[in-house]
Amino acid sequence: xxxxxxxxxxxxxxxxxxxxxxxxxxxxxxxxxxxxxxxxxxxxxxxxxxxxxxxxxxxxxxxxxxxxxxxxxxxxxxxxxxxxxxxxxxxxxxxxxxxxxxxxxxxxxxxxxxxxxxxxxxxxxxxxxxxxxxxxxxxxxxxxxxxxxxxxxxxxxxxxxxxxxxxxxxxxxxxxxxxxxxxxxxxxxxxxxxxxxxxxxxxxxxxxx
Numbered sequence: 001x002x003x004x005x006x007x008x009x010x011x012x013x014x015x016x017x018x019x020x021x022x023x024x025x026x027x028x029x030x031x032x033x034x035x036x037x038x039x040x041x042x043x044x045x046x047x048x049x050x051x052x053x054x055x056x057x058x059x060x061x062x063x064x065x066x067x068x069x070x071x072x073x074x075x076x077x078x079x080x081x082x083x084x085x086x087x088x089x090x091x092x093x094x095x096x097x098x099x100x101x102x103x104x105x106x107x108x109x110x111x112x113x114x115x116x117x118x119x120x121x122x123x124x125x126x127x128x129x130x131x132x133x134x135x136x137x138x139x140x141x142x143x144x145x146x147x148x149x150x151x152x153x154x155x156x157x158x159x160x161x162x163x164x165x166x167x168x169x170x171x172x173x174x175x176x177x178x179x180x181x182x183x184x185x186x187x188x189x190x191x192x193x194x195x196x197x198x199x200x201x202x203x204x205x206x207x208x209x
Contacts, residue, residue, distance in 0.1 A: 003195065004063040004098075006030040006050050006070055009037060011157065012103050012184050013069030017043070019188035023196075028059055051084045053091035060096045065195050069103045072131040082131030086138050093144045101195060102139070104148035105132035106155075106179065109171040109206055117171055117179070136204055147200040149191050151182045152208030158183030164207050166190065172208035180208035 003020055007013040008029035020027050026042045034045035049055050050070050060066050068089055072081035086102075093100045107118040107129030121129040139146050152165075152172030164186050165172055174180045190207040194200060 001025045001065065001196065002028070002063040004028045004030065004056075004060050004066045006048065006056075006066070006068045007103075008045075008069070009033075010069055010071065012155065012187060015157075015184040015188040016067060016069055016103075016191055019185075019192045020195075023192060025192075028063055030056075030059065051088050053088040053095070056088060056092045057095050060092050060098050063098065065099045065101060066092065067101045067103075067191065067195065072128050072135075078127035079131040079134060082128075082135040083138060086135040090139065090142045090144050093146065094142075097145075099195075099198065100144065100146040101191060102135075102146065102148045103191070104136060104150035104204055105129050106151050106153055106171060106206065108133040108136045108148065108150055108204055109152070110169050111171055112173060112177075140202065144202075146202060147194060147198070148204040149187070149194060149200075150204055150206045151187055152206040153179030154181040155184055155187055156181070158185060160185035160189070162186065162189060164190065164209055167206050167208075169204050169206075172206055174209075182208045 003025050005027050008017045009031050028044045030046050030048035037045045072078040074081045107121045109117045118133050172180045
């Protein structure tokens with residue numbers, strides 16, 4: 001499979017890149033600074049502005065699936081950033097017909113009692129969390145082929161175990177009822193599983209231990 005991975009040097013994106021390569025896929029790795037990518041025969045580094053559909057479309061046409069691991073951190077307005085790259089990716093998907101997979105945020109999920117996980121987001125990440133939740137809502141409204149994968153709670157570098165749970169939009173919790181967590185390495189497994197064998201369509205789902 002040929003994958004267009006946008007944001008390939010980030011904490012999550014770099015793990016998705018490693019997981020894709022370990023499975024034998026080829027990757028067009030779109031980043032701001034291609035020099036940050038290690039040389040690999042199956043990786044084609046490109047500098048790409050994810051907010052420009054015109055720039056992304058030619059790259060996406062040559063690939064089988066688009067994976068966006070982009071966070072809304074380009075300016076001081078995270079909501080505007082999230083909506084800008086989401087609108088561009090919607091346009092790319094419609095123009096190319098390629099499936100879009102997006103790394104989402106746990107605050108886009110709902111808690112088991114039905115309340116929005118955004119209500120419990122720490123103040124420090126509230127703008128970014130709000131932006132990603134609105135981005136998901138925009139994807140739902142658009143007539144496009146997508147799936148958003150979010151961590152059920154927190155995500156951080158860790159161990160690749162291959163053992164985790166999947167859920168729909170209801171956040172996975174631990175034995176105490178608190179949001180669970182996932183390593184970036186296992187998150188990448190779940191993302192590549194979805195890329196290889198699509199099971200979620202026009203929706204958000206989450207992964208956690």
